Amino acid sequence: MSVDRFIEECFGDLPRWAVTLQGLRNREGLTQKKLGEIIGVEQTNISKMEWGKRHIGKQLAMRIAKVFDIDYRLFL
Structure with a gap:
């Protein structure tokens, strides 16, 4: 099974960048709040990004x- 197929089956219509963000954050043991503090955004924005409801622009992607x-x- 390809990675894209696996992501599609497990996460439905979520954008790949959203799944990537959530996976990396969880792998590193960071809460949404802690990641938000590190990159300078609110926890609610991290949640929206992880659910594909807020796009990640270039500057934020770089952070x-x-x-x-x-x-x-x-993330783009």
């Missing part, structure tokens, strides 16, 4: 990527 030491384009 998130720095936390997880990954390429920011994964």
